[in-house]
Amino acid sequence: MKIHREGHTLLFVLLIVLTVINGLVNYFFPGEDTLSKVVLLVSILFYLIILQFFRVPYVNTPQDPNLVYAPADGKVVVIEETEETEYFQGKRKQVSIFMSPINVHVNKSPVTGQVKYFKYHPGKYLVAWHPKSSTENERTTMVIETAQKTELLLRQVAGALAKRIKWYVKEGDLLPQGGEFGFIKFGSRVDIYLPLDAEITVDLQQKTKGGRTVIAKLNQ
Incomplete structure (x- = not known):
């Protein structure tokens, strides 16, 4: 377990702020032991x-070109056949994973492959489960092509709370299966668009672990 680099500055500043607050309480309310203990306890909690938002557990993802792993920790909220209009311009199977504030926020590559397409879209901040969030919210779109020439599209979607999408890839990059490609602060959702002949191996409302839960099998 380690702390993600996205949280280093925030956690350092927050530690200073909370230390100052506790110091001011002790200074202006001397002898108020109960108040000091309550403020200290609230500060620690x-x-x-905030610390747990940025935790990064160690995950050893088994490499298998026929498997598609969950790109994020969370809960499956969408499994459907849909029209993907940004890149594929056709029907695909969509699986969406909702990341709550208590989930790990790292996004991992579901397959090994090359980034063939990447684009950032500014947008709204509708709640992540809203039907239009995938097309109207702030988001990124990434397409990965496997060695077998299968293309998968992943979309990081911001929500009402999550207004900081981070990504660490560009077109042409090679991603290992289970490799980190992004981070969404304070949760949201990740959509993955699969070929129509992919076999979905998860159910609605099922909890997932990024880089560990198999969400589909590819017919390659």
Whole structure:
């Protein structure tokens, strides 16, 4: 377990702010032991809550070109056949994973492959489960092509709380299966668009673990 680099500055500043707050309480309310203990306890709990947002557990993803792993920790909220209009211009199977504030926020590549397409879209901040969030919210779109020439599209979608999408890839990059490609601060959702002949191996409302839960099998 480690702390993600996206949280280093925030956690350092927050530690200083909470230390100052506790120091001011002790200075202006000397002898108020109960108040000091309550403020200290609240500060510790709040810091631990923010700290867990940025945790990164160690994950050893088994490499298998026929498997598609979950790109994020969370819960499956969409499994459907849909029209993908940005890149494929055709029907695909969509699986969407909702990341709550208590989930790990790292996004991992579901397959090994090359980034063939990447684009950032500014947009709204509708709640992540809103039907239009995939096309109207702030988001990124990434297409990965496997060695077998199968293309998968992944979309990071911001939500009402998550207004900081981070990505660490560009077109032409090679991604290993389970490799980190992005981070969404304070949760949201990740959509993955699969070929129509892919076999979905998860159910609605099922919990997933990024780089560990197999969400589909490819017919390659």
